[in-house]
Amino acid sequence: MLKNYIKIAWRNIVKNKAHSFINVVGLSVGLACSLLILLWVQSELSIDAYHQNGDRLYQVYEREYYNHKIDGNYDTAPILAAELKKQIPEIEYAVTMQEDNDINTFQAGDKTLKEEGTAAYPDLFKMFSYSLLQGNAQSALSSPESMAISHKMANQFFGSPQAAMGKTIRYKNKHDFSITAVFEDLPENTSRRFDYLMNWRAFTAEYPWAGAWSITGPRTFVMLRKGSNPALVEKKINHFVDTYRKFDNTYRLELGLQKFSEVYLHAHFTNGKIDGGKIQYVHLFSIVAVFLLLIACINFMNLTTARSIKRAREIGVRKVVGAVRMVLIIQFIGEAVMVTAIAVIVAILMAYTLLPFFNAVTQKHMVIPFAQYSFWLNLVGITLLTGCISGSYPALFLSSFNPLTVLKGTMRPDSGSVWFRKGLVVFQFVLSVVLIIGTIVVAKQVSFIQNRNLGYDKDNLVYIPIEGDLSKKYEFFKEEALQIPGISQVSKISDDPTSLDNQTVAVDWAGKDPNIKVQFSTSIVGYDFASAMKLKMIDGRDFSKNFPTDTAGFIVNEATVKTIGYASPVGKMIIINGNKGPIIGVMKDFNYESLHQQIEPLIMAFGERVWYGHILVRTQPGKTPEALAGLAKLYKQVNPAFPFSYTFSNEEYNKLYESEQVVGKLSNTFAFLAIFISCLGLLGLAMFTAEQRVKEIGIRKVLGASVTSLFALLSKEFLLLVFTALIIATPIAWYSTNNWLQGFAYRTAVQWWMFALSGLIIICIALATISFQTIKAALINPIKSLRSE
Structure with a gap:
């Protein structure tokens, strides 16, 4: 039985080559995009999530109350960590680190290089799972003279981690440090990368302000003891700073705790409370991935149900000889799964080919995890889910045919199925229009950022570090x-x-x-x-x-x-x-x-x-x-x-908007692909409509209808659907883009021409998609049309 179903499914795929090609291409593009987005989402979610004690690691943040305002930030006093560890029993380890990395000059032997790193408390290697190749967590940063360096830095200066241990390295040509540990180069899924760590006391000796309560800026991290209640600890430290600083009724300060693994994606504050961040882009592109796949599934539903009459007699015969509806449903869903399986194979090849480009855009080093069993299990799950979704409505629709009506040849498409197909097309183009408008707004904002008069000239301006x-x-x-x-x-x-x-x-x-x-x-x-x-x-x-x-x-x-x-x-x-x-x-x-x-x-x-x-x-x-x-x-x-180094002002400025630039590039790509997949479905429907109306076209031509009038007749139905999608998509796009722009204090305006341009683009693309098929149908010889069966 199963073998018979597979044979029938394969014959239908081969028999309807154009229909099958459109389905496979649409599904494979949607699946490839979804796979790439899934890799990116997993990469983002994995940032800082690899630490063994991750469930006990927290970052301290501040809430400042003044002038009826509440500001939230991660700036803390440089000596907060030491006092928290001393005064709060539930805190096992605590670390202070500089706010940002420094790029400093190091010398060992005849080599002088600039390296990026920071200063930290000795507890750092006890808290975080940074793999030590040489040395141990207890002594890595135990004294002001100690320094831990990365595998890469050890190779650069000493040839190997083993050779680096115990050696002296000169810092900024004024202080000698002893290498007490070598750590493995930090993994890609680390939010903050560094190649050296110096002891915090050495940093304080160089910068005396780092020992004051009145100064804020450094970051504070704590690790709770096993079994500690984070909410209780947060309550204890809420007014911790009050003991060390005097506040009046015009200003006060509170402390809070945030899970360290969540900081990378949730680093935005609204009225002193953590409220979003990069997680919004994770959610956004996760939705885009679902929408792209859904658009592809809709294509399959539309084309399969549109061609339902072609298989009506097959279904009628099967029902007459005893096939129950559930068996037919399984058969049609099985056919959908088979088409999806073919599309998955193509999608993997596409994703593998496009991954280097995708990595360049997202500035990551992702790979498709072919060696992981979970990847293949997820792929099987996606194949089955996509196949079931895309084949569900056609299976239910086709299996519902009345065998007597079918075999008498009196079956006609019912209005319900026709309206359902039209609704699916409208839904496809609503998503496409929203993506196009979103792309235009993002591009306009990125252009606004890059070309805004900042009040100073960032071009031809060079920074040289003072050292x-x-x-x-x-x-x-x-x-x-x-x-x-x-x-x-x-x-x-x-x-x-x-x-x-x-x-x-x-x-x-x-x-x-x-x-x-x-x-x-x-x-x-x-x-x-x-x-x-x-x-x-x-x-x-x-x-x-x-x-x-x-x-x-x-x-x-x-x-x-x-x-x-x-x-x-x-x-x-x-x-x-x-x-x-x-x-x-x-x-x-x-x-x-x-x-x-x-x-x-x-x-x-x-x-x-x-x-x-x-x-x-x-x-x-x-x-x-x-x-x-x-x-x-x-x-x-x-x-x-010291080696000469410099940076350009415009490059430093552009670094502030790396996320927006990535979003802009990805939006362009995904909007194009959404339109491409939608237009594939539109092309398939145009082909089928022209095929169904071939005799009508022949009669109209015999009665004197022009090619122009026939083109208008065949096109208006599809254009009406696109216009309907534009009307529905416009308020959705306006709300979404305005909401995104609220994150900028200085932003471009959402203007009417953006919607008009989006509408013009989508209409022109839709018209171009269906024009070839409709003109071809209009030009066909009416004698051949009327002779066709």
Whole structure:
């Protein structure tokens, strides 16, 4: 019996080649896309989920209450971890790490290289499952002189992990560390990668601020003891900082716990509560994967039910000779599963071929896990599920035919099945239109981000990290650099201009309400900063050597002036962290953080002799290579112990929106594929409709109908379905895109032309899809049409 069903199914597949081809191609494209998205989703969900003690690992976050606002963030005091471990019995281990990695210069023997890493408490290797190739968790970071390095770094400097143990490596040409551990290179599913770890006490010795309660920024991680109740621990630490810092009724601080494995995907805060993050993109593309597969399944349903009359007599005969309905249902679902199995094979080949491109877009290194049994089991499950879904309605529909009606030849398509097929086509195109509009909006927002006037010129701006003797010889470096052809301005800043995240509430001014706390971003800059950044000064001036008193002054942005309330701010006094000075200039607001955030009050203090940060070099358009060559030569002369390195401002800025850029590229691809699959179904229906109406077309031609009128007749039904889809999709797309754009403080507008363009695109594509078949049917010789059986 089974063998007989397989033979019949295969004969039907071979007999209806065009129908089978459309089904297989549609399903295989949908399955290939779904498979790639599934790999990406699994990759995202696996980030930081591999730690053996993952169920006991938590990250501490803060909620700040001030000015009737609640802000949430992961910035914590650098000594919080030590006190939590000491005071909270349920906390077994605790670690503080720098907020971000640093790129520093290391030297061992005759090799000098820049490596990326951070500083951490000694408990780190006891908490996290970073595999140690040499050394042990107890001694890896046990003293200020100890350092743990990666397998890669050990090979670079010493040839092997074994050879690295106990060796000395020089850090920033001023401190020697002993290699006490070598850890395996961190796996791909790690949110934060590093190649070296130094002891936190060594970091504190270099940066004394890292021992204060009043400073926040570092990250705090804890591991609870077995059996501890996380909710109870969170309640205990809620007001933990109150013991160490004094708060008034204008400002208070609370602590919370978040599972470490969830931080990567859930790092967005709304009113102090964790509210989404990258998980939204995981949900979005999971839905896209389901929709693409559903569109492909709808094609199968539509084409199979549309061709139902072709198999009506077969079903009638089977019922007459005793076939019960359930047997017929199993047969038709079996045929659908067979077609799906063929499509799965094609889909795997497509996914394997496209995976390198997909990895390049998503910036991952995913592989199809052919060696895993779970992969094949999931694939079998997907095949059966897809086959059952795509074959369900056709099986129920075909098996319901009345044998007497069929065998008499009086059977006609009932209105219910016709409307159901039309509804499925509309549903397909609703999804396609939503994807097209979404793609246009995402592309417009990415373009808006890349081309927005940020208030400074990010092009032809180079950052050079200040290290070694560069801070002492900065004045000489600046003078010499300005003589290099292609360089127009040189200044300095204590931070990355695309992320000025040093903040303080210790700002005072005349007339300030003592019951209000205001958070200000701060940075330290040198002479000619505004000129180098090409900032617009709307009042006052930039820091200048011509005015010696400028060293005690401040430059502020418009947001600061609005907050302070000074009508004529230049010359007025403000106090920052106890330092009093006049406002010497007001710069037009500029975006110094991601466009996700509003521009906040910003105060720039003078610090020509600051020993950390970046030198800013403004190059002349078209002369950047020449300028960099000159800078490299000068750098080697001034700072020979350190390799010359630099970054471009526009590249640093683009890094802020990597997720949006990935979403934009994927949206383009999936929108195209959704349209492609939908149009395959539309083509199949057009082919079948033309075939069913061949005699009608012949009669109309004999009676004088033109090719144009016949084309319009055959096309209007399908175009009406597309117009209906546009009407339904428009409000859905408007709501979805507006909701996504709410995550940006500065965003493009959703405009009518986006919907009009989407409609025009989908109509043109649909028209192009059906035109060939309809024109072919309209041009056929009426004699042949009327002779056809």
